[in-house]
Every structure is written in C-alpha cells, then in structure tokens.
C-alpha cells in the first residue's frame with residue numbers, strides 16, 4: 103500500500119466512524135461469525151461498555167438470537183426483523199433489527215446491524231389513536247338529502263341512544279359516526295372503531311370484550327381490554343355490523359340490555375358507559391328474513407336509524423365534491439388546479455359511482471396526479487368511467503352545437519372544450535353556458551353552481567344569459 107493509499111484508507115475509516123456516531127440507535131459491525139468489529143456511541147451507551155470491551159464480544163452476547171447469527175453467516179439482508187437485545191443492566195428490550203451484509207466477491211464477510219427499540223405505545227399515543235378526524239363541517243354537499251341527514255344527525259348527537267347508520271360502501275358512514283361523536287357530550291372521550299368484517303370471527307369476540315390472562319393459548323399476561331372498555335365514556339363504532347357472527351350477535355344483545363360486559367375467560371361483570379353507533383351496507387331486513395341477523399338485536403340497534411344516500415341519488419353534490427377534492431389534491435400534491443372539458447365533466451356526472459365518495463376521491467386523486475396539463479378531457483379519465491364512450495359519442499350528448507364542432511377544428515381533441523369560459527369563442531361560450539344551465543337547473547341555486555363551474559361570477563352569468571335571450 104502506498105503512502106497515499108494508506109492516507110486515503112485512514113480518512114475513509116474516519117468518515118465511516120463519524121457517520122456511525124450520527125446514528126442514534128445502536129449499530130454493530132460484525133464479522134461472519136458474529137464477532138464485533140466495530141460499534142457506535144449509541145451501542146456503547148445501551149450496552150454500558152466501552153468500545154474496547156465491545157470489541158471482545160460476540161453478537162450473541164447482545165442479541166441472543168441464533169436466527170440473527172444465521173442471517174449474518176449467510177449474508178442475508180434484513181429489515182425490521184424482531185429480536186430482543188439484552189441491555190447493559192440485563193433488561194430485555196424488544197427491537198427491530200436491520201442487517202446490511204458485507205460481501206467480498208461472493209463470500210459473506212460480516213454485516214452491519216442496527217437495532218431500533220420497539221417502544222410501547224404511551225397512554226398519550228393510545229388516546230391520540232381514538233380521536234376523531236371529522237366533524238359535520240367535513241360532510242360536503244348541499245343536496246336536500248345531505249342537508250336533511252346532517253340536520254337529524256346534529257339533533258340526535260347529544261343523546262346517548264344507539265344509532266344505526268345504513269348506506270352503501272364509501273358513502274361516508276364513518277365520517278357521519280365521527281361527526282356525531284364530535285358533536286356529543288362524549289367528544290372528550292375516545293371514539294373507538296371496529297370493523298366486524300375485517301377481523302376473523304375467532305378473534306372478534308376477544309377484540310370486542312377483551313380477555314383475562316390464560317383465557318386461551320397465546321393470551322397475553324395480565325389479559326387485555328377489549329374495544330368496549332377502551333371506549334369508556336366515549337363512542338364505540340361497530341362498522342359492518344351485518345357481518346357479525348350469530349353467537350356474537352347474541353352476546354352484543356345482552357350487552358346492550360345490561361350495559362355490562364364480561365371479558366373472555368373472566369367472570370367479573372364490568373359496567374360499560376359507551377354510546378354505540380353501528381353501521382352496515384347490508385340489507386338487514388332481508389338478513390332477518392333469511393335468519394342471518396337477529397331481529398331482537400336489530401330493534402336494539404335501530405333506535406335512531408340514519409341513511410346515507412348513494413352519490414348517484416344526490417348528483418347535486420358531485421359539483422361540490424369535485425371542486426373540493428380537486429383543490430385538496432392539487433394543494434396536497436403541489437400541482438396547479440385543473441379544469442374539466444364539458445364532456446369530461448358530463449362523463450363524471452353521468453357515471454353511476456358504485457364506490458360512492460371513496461371512488462370519486464380516488465378518481466380525482468388519479469386525475470390530479472396525471473401529467474396532462476390543466477385541462478382534463480375524456481381521454482384523461484379512468485377507463486372505467488370513460489366506459490365505452492368514444493369522443494364522438496361524447497360530443498353527441500351535447501346539445502347540437504355547431505360552435506363546439508367549430509372549436510374542434512384545430513389541434514385540440516374533439517372534447518377539449520374547457521368548462522371555464524375565459525378565452526373560448528363567443529359561440530362556444532354560449533354553448534357551454536346553456537349546457538351548464540341544463541346541467542345544474544334554472545333555479546337560483548342551479549345558476550350559482552353553473553357560474554362557479556364556468557369560472558364566472560353570478561352577475562356575469564345573468565348578463566350573458568340576458569344577452570343570449572335578446573338575440
């Protein structure tokens with residue numbers, strides 16, 4: 103090794119050492135047999151040994167896991183591998199290990215290991231998990247149906263009565279449940295949600311009611327509180343209640359009658375001060391007839407029934423929602439807001455939205471993500487929404503419009519008539535204006551929406567309508 107090479111090597115080693123000190127978690131560099139070759143300050147701190155002492159030890163002294171050593175020997179990388187380390191005072195700490203193998207040619211020569219402690223969730227963090235994100239103000243839409251729903255929900259929020267929310271998937275049942283909790287006197291208590299369809303039947307009972315130590319193999323020491331207990335003085339949201347198995351329906355019925363629970367494997371009867379909000383997209387009446395849902399439980403839940411209508415039955419709201427999500431995603435993704443061509447907009451409005459608001463939200467996120475300039479045309483819509491509609495067909499849905507055809511003469515695609523008026527030709531403007539009125543209706547509210555969609559003031563809209571009428 104030349105003098106220069108030796109100098110370079112020393113410098114490199116110092117750089118590596120310097121980098122290791124920047125890492126707040128313990129890092130060990132080991133050879134292929136697990137012998138410690140290097141360690142950082144955090145490792146000295148956790149194991150309460152100087153570097154000189156650490157260098158005399160084997161990985162097994164700090165992380166007694168045969169599996170981990172095996173990965174080192176085989177040169178296999180790991181990410182978030184759960185291991186227990188034994189700290190300087192002999193305490194076992196659950197950690198996640200990251201392993202970066204070191205190779206010379208094909209031969210594993212050792213590894214760099216980083217250990218990140220798996221902290222237990224603090225009480226504060228736990229509580230943060232059970233707060234709501236939504237209030238009534240987040241329920242967008244101005245349709246008659248949504249306004250009536252918000253009105254009734256706000257009225258019943260204050261009481262403690264059980265609520266049953268029905269509605270198709272993605273209509274906003276959980277948003278409504280959270281808003282009710284937020285407007286109730288329990289708002290400073292937890293809002294605990296559980297999806298009965300997402301948890302395997304065998305686990306659902308202990309998730310809901312908790313269990314005592316030794317209730318079953320694998321039960322935690324000291325037992326565990328269930329969601330009913332976690333929701334104490336707050337609200338328990340039972341989502342997809344239609345998927346609750348019959349034996350739990352019977353148990354839930356008893357809880358609703360007695361307002362007390364018993365943990366699985368326990369005998370103590372625990373009072374539960376919890377407001378229950380249940381939701382389902384299933385037809386519970388039909389399920390009662392077919393014997394899949396208990397009628398007595400249904401009546402216990404059905405004290406305050408609320409129904410969230412599907413998006414296709416409140417297309418008035420599409421307008422607000424499209425604008426809302428367009429802006430939300432543009433801001434979030436740091437992109438400019440987009441305009442819709444008349445046909446693209448019509449396509450969105452004509453679509454039946456089986457996935458409701460969730461699908462609309464995803465669609466707008468998709469559109470904002472696309473690098474398509476600021477004008478959204480039919481061809482930029484997801485295929486499922488475009489359906490089989492061709493641009494020609496799309497044009498045919500417009501009122502007969504020579505001006506629109508004229509605007510398609512240049513290089514713009516045939517449906518690229520921007521919905522905002524701005525710089526369109528006069529004829530195209532008239533066309534768009536009439537189309538917007540047709541779309542949103544002739545009422546004052548309809549005209550307000552039309553004006554907003556066209557990107558002009560209501561006064562301008564009226565002026566232009568008067569002008570058209572005069573011609």
Ligand SMILES: Nc1ncnc2c1ncn2[C@@H]1O[C@H](COP(=O)(O)OP(=O)(O)OP(=O)(O)O)[C@@H](O)[C@H]1O
Pocket residue numbers: 240241242243269270271272273274275276277278341383459460463
């Ligand atoms: N009125 C609304 N205004 C704005 N966003 C809404 C509205 N309703 C729902 N959303 C949004 O739609 C998405 C779906 O809402 P939510 O999860 O409440 O639906 P859900 O009916 O409970 O669905 P599922 O039955 O599949 O659980 C959420 O991202 C929510 O933010």
